[in-house]
Amino acid sequence: MNTWPLPEPMEQALRHAQASAAAGEVPVGAVVTRHGQIICAAHNAPRTLHDPTAHAEMVAIREAARRLGQVRLDDCELWVTLEPCAMCAGAIVHARFAKLYYGASDPKGGAVEHGARLFDQPTCLHRPEIYSGIGEQPAADMLRQFFRERRGS
Amino acid sequence: MNTWPLPEPMEQALRHAQASAAAGEVPVGAVVTRHGQIICAAHNAPRTLHDPTAHAEMVAIREAARRLGQVRLDDCELWVTLEPCAMCAGAIVHARFAKLYYGASDPKGGAVEHGARLFDQPTCLHRPEIYSGIGEQPAADMLRQFFRERRGS
Numbered sequence: 001m002n003t004w005p006l007p008e009p010m011e012q013a014l015r016h017a018q019a020s021a022a023a024g025e026v027p028v029g030a031v032v033t034r035h036g037q038i039i040c041a042a043h044n045a046p047r048t049l050h051d052p053t054a055h056a057e058m059v060a061i062r063e064a065a066r067r068l069g070q071v072r073l074d075d076c077e078l079w080v081t082l083e084p085c086a087m088c089a090g091a092i093v094h095a096r097f098a099k100l101y102y103g104a105s106d107p108k109g110g111a112v113e114h115g116a117r118l119f120d121q122p123t124c125l126h127r128p129e130i131y132s133g134i135g136e137q138p139a140a141d142m143l144r145q146f147f148r149e150r151r152g153s
Numbered sequence: 154m155n156t157w158p159l160p161e162p163m164e165q166a167l168r169h170a171q172a173s174a175a176a177g178e179v180p181v182g183a184v185v186t187r188h189g190q191i192i193c194a195a196h197n198a199p200r201t202l203h204d205p206t207a208h209a210e211m212v213a214i215r216e217a218a219r220r221l222g223q224v225r226l227d228d229c230e231l232w233v234t235l236e237p238c239a240m241c242a243g244a245i246v247h248a249r250f251a252k253l254y255y256g257a258s259d260p261k262g263g264a265v266e267h268g269a270r271l272f273d274q275p276t277c278l279h280r281p282e283i284y285s286g287i288g289e290q291p292a293a294d295m296l297r298q299f300f301r302e303r304r305g306s
Contacts, residue, residue, distance in 0.1 A: 046224050051215050052248040053206070062204050071199050086271055087243025090264070094240060095205040108276060111243070115276040116269035118239055123261060123268040 009033050009079040010101065010135040016043040016056065017081045017142055023048055027142045030056035030080040032064035032073065039064045039076065056080060057088040061095050072096045081139035083110030083132070089118040093126045100128045103139035162186050162232040163254065163288040169196040169209065170234045170295055176201055180295045183209035183233040185217035185226065192217045192229065209233060210241040214248050225249045234292035236263030236285070242271040246279045253281045256292035 006014070009031040016029030020043040028044040042059035046052050057080050064073055074096040083106040084092060092100060102112070111118045112130065119127040159167070162184040169182030173196040181197040195212035199205050210233050217226055227249040236259040237245060245253060255265070264271045265283065272280040 046247070050218050050222055050224055052218055052224050052226070053211055053215055053244045055247075058206055062206055065203050065205055069203055071203055071205050073205070085243055085247075086239050086264075086269065086274075087241075087247060090238055090240025090243060091206045094199070094208075094238075109278075111239075111269075115274050116239065116264075116271055118269055121268050125262075 006135050007079075007101075009038060009077075010081075010103065012038065012041050013056075013079045013081050013103075014135055014138055014142070016041050017139060020044045020056070021142060021146050027146050028056045028080065028082045030060040030078065032060050032076055032078055034064075034068070034073075034076045039067060053087065055085065055088050057084055058091055061091050065095065074098055077101065078128075079134075081135060082106050082143070083112050083114065085109045086111035086116050086118055089116075092128060093118070093124060096126050097128045099131070101131045101134050103133070103135035104143065105132065105136070159288050160232075160254075162191055162230075163234075163256065165191065165194050166209075166232045166234050166256075167288055167291055167295070169194050170292060173197045173209070174295060174299050180299050181209045181233065181235045183213040183231065185213050185229055185231055187217075187221070187226075187229045192220060206240065208238065208241050210237055211244055214244050218248065227251055230254065231281075232287075234288060235259050235296070236265050236267065238262045239264035239269050239271055242269075245281060246271070246277060249279050250281045252284070254284045254287050256286070256288035257296065258285065258289070 013029040017027040021027040031041045032039045040063040044056045077099040081103040166182040170180040174180040184194045193216040230252040234256040
């Protein structure tokens with residue numbers, strides 16, 4: 001039986017997550033699209049860049065805004081392999097993304113359907129359309145394998 | 154009657170907030186210190202930098218981590234003129250700041266004592282020591298003046 005193919009932006013986000021792991025970083029990848037066209041992609045890189053804010057989403061958002069020369073990405077979509085944390089969810093609000101697609105849920109660090117549930121706060125200024133579970137299995141498998149190898153078991 | 158002087162890092166954060174306003178950006182400034190020594194300072198600059206993540210705190214955190222060559226700033230303090238938003242509070246968690254000092258409260262956009270109250274979430278991995286109200290009056294006055302001038306009234 002064949003698996004239903006993932007949308008190309010999520011496939012690319014997963015490839016970037018794999019690149020994270022190869023660089024010794026927690027495997028998370030992100031892609032920004034505009035009208036279906038890929039603008040840029042990034043992977044999680046806080047250790048590599050000596051930057052505690054360098055989650056995959058943040059790197060991709062900053063690069064997309066720079067390339068497009070606009071501070072609001074309200075005609076763009078963000079694809080990320082893992083449920084965004086509070087920092088990244090906050091950046092998604094500030095950038096005014098139209099849509100957010102993410103793969104695996106993150107009960108410990110996520111802030112969309114867990115923790116602060118940022119987009120559900122009454123003070124939240126913007127809520128993108130949110131689609132979760134796209135690419136969940138490969139994204140979660142990659143994270144599990146990464147942490148298993150780090151524990152050395 | 155003389156006003157009790159503010160600590161130098163908050164004075165410098167206020168000067169950077171003033172520089173924000175002069176550049177047409179919402180006046181917020183931030184300073185990172187380590188053992189009382191100023192490492193770097195920054196102001197709010199999303200429009201100037203075409204970067205929706207370029208809040209004063211984010212710019213200062215990234216610069217401090219780069220200068221110190223370390224991804225965790227657990228021996229550092231962050232000084233900011235306004236209560237941090239969810240994005241910035243999340244970054245403060247990731248950077249593991251020891252202490253957070255801020256001036257004015259932000260009932261609409263803040264995420265420390267308002268909104269998501271990020272550091273009070275059960276899933277929050279790190280809570281700095283928090284001191285608020287330092288420099289509140291000049292920080293709030295600057296914001297009020299900025300928005301009054303933008304409304305043209």
